[in-house]
Amino acid sequence: MPTLRRAVVGRAALAALAALLMSMAGLAQSQINPSMPLYQLHGSGTSNPALLIWRVMDTMMARTKPKIAMSYRSIGSGAGGDEFAALNSSAFGCGDVPISPTNFNRTLQQNNPMMHVPFLVGSVSIFHNIPGIGEGLYLPPCTLAKIFRGEISQWNHPEIVTNNTHLPDLANITASIGIVHRNNGSSSTYALTHYLNKSCPGEWSGKGQGVGVTISWTSIPAARRTMVTNSQTMVEQIATNPYSLGYVESGQGLLAGLEEVQILNANNLTLTSSDAAIAPESFIASQFPLGNLTTANWTAVNPVYGPSDAKNQWPLTLGTYFYVRTNLAYLNETGGLLKLFLSYMLSDDVAAIMPEYSFTALPKKNGTETVDGQRDFVFSSKRDSYLMNTMSTLAADDKETKNTLKLGDAYQVHGSGSFVSALMIRHSMRVLQGRARVPVSMTYRAVGSVEAQLELGDVQNMYSSYNHFKVWVWGLREGLPFAISALGIYHTKSFGWTALTLNCKLLAQLYRGEIKAWKDPRIFSLNGAAASSIAEQETKASVTVFAMAAPSGATYALTGFLTKSCNDDWRAPTGPLTSVEWAAGVNTTYQGRPITTPEEMLAALAATPNAIGYLPVTLGASSGLAEAQMEVTTTTTTTNKSNRMRIVSKQADLARAVTQ
Template identity: 80%
Template sequence: MPTLRRAVVGRAALAALAALLMSMAGLAQSQINPGMPLYQLHGSGTSNPALLIWRVMDTMMAPTKPKIAMSYRSMGSGAGGDEFTALNSSAFSCGDVPISPTNFNRALQQNNPMMHVPFLVGSVSIFHNIPGIGEGLYLPPCTLAKMFRGEISQWNHPEIVTNNTHLPDLAKITASIGIVHRNNGSSSTYALTHYLNKACPGEWSGKGQGVGVTISWTSIPAARRTMVTNSQTMVEQIATNPYSLGYVESGQGLLAVQIATFLKHLALFFFKCNIALHLIEHPDLVKACKAVGITPPSRKKLAYTVLDEAYSEVSKDGLLSSNAVMFLSFAWCGRDAKNQWPLTLGTYFYVRTNLAYLNETGGLLKLFLSYMLSDDVAAIMPEYSFTALPKKHVFALPLGASMLNLPLSPKATPPPIKRAALQ
């Protein structure tokens, strides 16, 4: 059985982390929720790195419960920025695009400017769910642009079929294309629309389509489009709705592909072993085996053997094997420049330059950010199809080092901040 979650750090590092967290005293005034533990840290923002952030938070909370509670709401870069500056309901936010000028200026007007702390590079990919069509679907940029603005509405459209002669079954698929798109303020929409406009401007902005984190999707009939609020629901929507097409952070889409492939192999192996699983502990069989000196395995052991064999097949076939039945598959965005991916985003934390107003939550935020920028977390980023940003680039930001070196004391005052350094 594959282990989907690995420990981020060793026991000694976790023990040290727990000691630091538990050494804080007092209440985190602006973050406290009476129904939750004593020390709390809550953030919100882009859904792309949400799985990684949740894993890191789980690791930090594991040795410190019930004193520590940390949460991250997966809602989109734009909405997270609004919560961070306008509503002040989160101690930090996270986005795959720079925060909007409106929110940046709002933070300045509140006499507590904010800064961007970059920490990883990720990508957005386009996924489809066409029953019977696995990997190998080729959709040129101009074709994709026509699909995402509604001009091409069926999977057997001549333009799609002509570019996929290696997939003859496409011509028989008369189903409509269901477009799944993100809510307003999505960095994934930013990546998709910038790519389509750069690659085929005549079929995107030339046709009146917008570019950015928020665009209008009304050119697609309402019956053929579905809006989702984060990357997790995007994956779910594509996976559960045949003939759909959408876009999502690559790692989360690929994880869904891997799980689907594993379940397919698992089903095959269980089918092969179905009779054995039902009979393995039958009294007559056990008695017959013992008579000849054989001890049959338990149902549990046999089941684990089946799981191991299924996982072995996934590893042997490869993630995108031509033999695998994919519920979610890549749609190529170009035949050239195979070592490059055009839908690439850098991800930032949005944080205030002065964390003293958060009291002990400020100290907890500092620990969280330091941990997210550590080698331990960088080591697991490839599991989510992310690349850690080199530290020399992280700490080269104005104020980056001074903010991360803030002492834990809630009464500590950071070095004076020059407004010009933030622009």
């Protein structure tokens, strides 16, 4: 999948932070005493870099001494600027657009002006979810303008179809276009609307549409539009709603697997963000006043659809800035923590993890210009001493943490084991990853219960395991039970009966290789009146019995049932077995390959007529295969009478097994 190139103004803004230290003297040396109270830093703003900011904050909280607390609320650039200008609401703001002139002037009126600290230059893209239409969709500027103001409402509109003759299926898609848009104060809306207005003003502002972080979307019928509150929910809405169209930070959309729309840049070149230049040196120099981070000129910065020497310059380009006061004395100890946070955000350590978020470092040439513009500011010696002490602690991370960061997210959980619970575990992992405040990586390898035991034993054998937990489907001396599931018997034989019925004895005889044909009278006898129907269909059809070739939890369940319920017919020398030396008539291969997983068992059954085999119900229930009824004997507790009943797995009382 293509990745977005994004620029980090790391070294460019680092030296500029000297301005923050003008009024920070007087910070007590006792702050490094572990008995001091908790120090806190809270900010808010754009959702685009939220994942990175959360990760950096969490890393700092884990490594910094004394204890600190940090948070960042992903509420949008506009709201972040408003809270920052309120002075007491947040220590810093963050936006993908410069702070508004109104809020900039508020800081001047408060006698505590602000500065813009740029740290990212990135991009916004437009994404679609049209089933059957993958990459290659092209929407010219005026067509996009008509779509986002509601004039074009169908995917097979002639204007869309005409510009996409390479996608003939579009003409047959009659579905309405579902627009997903951001809430008020969104920098992504700022990028989109400025692009539409600069590239096709006649179809945007010329039709009364607004431009900026907040616009009215009422020209689109309410039934066709959905508002979301941040970039993460924008991605979710597009991904889960067929025929939708939305816009979001390019890296987040691409990493989520969304299909990007091709658009036109200022040089009349059709491209996607993965083909484009995001932040070449000449573009950065021409668009951003890096020589003075405190100037009011920052409020007019707008790189969207800006001119560039690069022919493939991306048109929906935004800078990302921290909004910070030049005098941090009012924050007391939090001022030092803010300086530490900003310094770390612009450090080589954070630059090293930028590629995981599709970010790349800005050329150092741009950093020199910023340093030159900030030479008049000096550091407080006391603050510098405290910060250097804390930064030393921050840099002294242990080997394990370094290795973890090289592998990806700071928090990782990896496990392996049973096939039976794989779907449930992976679903739970996706939910946890989606709800975590900081980036979390979680994986589960379905390798089978036996392999999980072997991997667990690696630790005792002095081998290092990369897994944090194992899952198996039978009891060990140590383990935490968390679920109970069933094994089903599935077949591909068409009968005259409503359902095939088997019992333990017949199942044992099938897996001992004694029953070789469906016309066997033992099968007829149990299935009763419909015996003639099966004889009339295929009296000579042989039974193809499939079993697992490799050690398996499913085999353990099957042999456990046979041993406990009808061992006289099964005749096993021991109890439940994970691996069996099957009779000659039992097939353990499919297409010349051993059957080692439930998925391979399912494939063998689905492709083989007149076959029978066993599957975890978690897989078999959704396979489309027919499940055999099992005739079982139950005992009524009150009367102590035995009853025979025929059930399939979904009718079984699995919870009862826990109490027995």
